[in-house]
Amino acid sequence: MQDFAHFADVCFRSFGDRVKYWVTINEPNHLADFGYLRGTYAPGRCSAPFGNCSQGNSEVEPLIVMHNMILSHAKATEIYRNNYKAKQGGSIGVIIHAFMYEPFSDNEVDVEAAARAFAFNVAWVLDPLVHGDYPREMRYYLGPQLPNFSAGEANQMKRSIDFIGVNHYSTLYAKDCIYSNCESGGYAIEGFVFTTGERNGVLIGEPTANPRFYVVPTGMEKIIEYFKRRYNNMPMFVTENGMSQISTPNENVNELLNDYKRIEFHKSYLSSLARAIKDGADVRGYFAWSFMDNFEWQCGYSFRFGLHYVDYTTLKRTPKLSVSWYRNFLTENITYMNQEGITRNHHPNKKYKNRKYIDVE
Template identity: 65%
Template sequence: MINHTNKMKMLERQLSVVMTLLCCVHFHVQSSNHVEDGIRRSHFPEGFLFGTATSSYQIEGAPLEDGKGSSNWDAFSHTPGKIENDENGDIADDHYHRYLEDIELMSSLGVNVYRFSISWTRILPRGIYGDINPSGIMFYNKIIDNLLLRGIEPFVTIHHHDLPLELGKRYGGWTSPLIQRDFVHFAEICFKSFGDRVKYWTTINEPSLVVDLAYMRGIFPPGHCSPPFGNCYTGNSDVEPLIVMHNMLLSHAKAVELYRKHFQAKQGGSIGIVAHAFMYEPLRDEECDRQAVNRALAFVIAWVLDPLVFGEYPDEMHSILGRQLPRFSLKEKSLIKGSLDFIGINHYGTLYAKDCSLSACPLGTDRPIRGYVETTGTRDGIPIGDEQTGMPKFFVVPSGMEKIVDYMKTRYHNMPMYITENGE
């Protein structure tokens, strides 16, 4: 969530992440070995969306300005030692004051869609325990209106990791089922305030990344973990991720139910969720590693999407975690099943997967919560891709995009998909 270097800040200010629409994926994506020179916009189908993507804490700054309340990231980034060089998002890209410049930049790039997230604490400074902040509503209204004036479609994420600090202090945030009520309350305000102009909604960005980094490894707020994943003051890395994901999925489904019942027909929008989606290749030419690939995909992607499409957690998880997995009641199954109009895909690379049920692996990867899978970007010291990304462990593997889209298309029966983030 934090931009650690000047280079990353520059990239964010240039809004360089591309978003494209793959509606039902009825066309073939060229492999990396057959990329055509001189690609033009006219080569893409009519209605194909080219855009940019950001999140509120990464770009806005102004953490306490105009009535905004404190978020989990505001507090976490100001805790010494939590963030590299003790940096924080107090200024970030100063989007709160420079949003008109940023919209002009987008317009100059020729994009026709902008994905951004709404800061929960800019709308509800204390969550459900306080009033709506009119200045926050006004800020996002100005963004939406100015985007539309320039022919740029707003694509809005309701929650992108920044949670009101108040909710964490009162009942533990995502670890409590109370969060479901509060999330729906926040979503309803967004639908009422912006839904007349917003036609693309996503509820939550990358739930599986949140449970991994915030509740398993403890490097995102609230910083919960336990050995061997990390040494945090509190948390249980084998249990809390399951609870948090369960609450996120039910929060999503209840918000979708509200939208469909009271807003969708009148406002004419669609609603989905965004999945964190690496592709994986077997580290060794062995059946156990091919099965490890299947488990890696299930424990990262299907953990989120299977319940929302089919009404239940993936079989790959049931076979390993069994009764440890939280259960959906019959009413909840009916609620979550089919609670997607589309899938959002955030894809940044491909990794090797190695089986850890039969092979020796580092501590942490050899546990049920990880699906007994170790992932790595290299094999025998050779990177999986020719170029390194901005993240040291990740490499550019263009064919991975085609493969991850094909995996989603097959597993989820050709459901409409948006590439909501990709790049280096």
């Protein structure tokens, strides 16, 4: 924690005159899950039945790692607010990888399972940083296995973020594994929940290159509503949202460049986001993932999320069709909604006070 605090202090001191939005840790829930529960990300620690690693304890280490990341974030925030914020005027937050979870069935146990899925994946990070402790569901099911915060640590953590970054790609079903039989997964560390994108042989949405990422646009509105409700409508940024294509040695470049499905993906997800904003969600920004095809974690160059095609041999970048659409969306196809809910066309450079810009197509 002290090393992280020192690193953060160096960054604030060196770049704070130019950086106004600080993110301490990107997707800490993802790191704890894949780095220490399943062992597929660095440092590759896990234990059976979650993975086959040379070292690790999947039932314990993810909880310890998350605990240390939360305390590290809180310390960095304290340093920034005490020593830099008054002069630099910036904000500090954290980014969460957030699936939307739908109950596998209408049964009460699956409805509760969906709530636990949120608690064990999203609220695991954000509840301590907003409310000062882990979710009650985690305390109930994990008991003394879940680390405790001292009174001083709780005070330091509480309200230690100015905004929430939301990385949202897809929606999954959540199935209860306490009262129901689950074919795999659903252990205590996972909240006794099994998550899947398939129900009765039918996928929850159109599949993409990533086997867990399905196209379910309504999930954007719902996940933003969840954050709005649980965290008192704290300012939010959608920091990642996008669709992947398969990349192969013999790929058809023209098909990748004419990425109509990516355009439809962003149109539908942005429309869903617009509905959330119209309903009062304090969303301050949206970032498409990604500007260009890049190295995607352990998947390497096998997935293409970019708006620009990258030739991995020459590194030449070529705009995909989605670039033209996104440019037009940002510069020509903007409407504003005034406080009475009336929409009008306007030039994007013209300023309107107390109005939020949204796409209503």
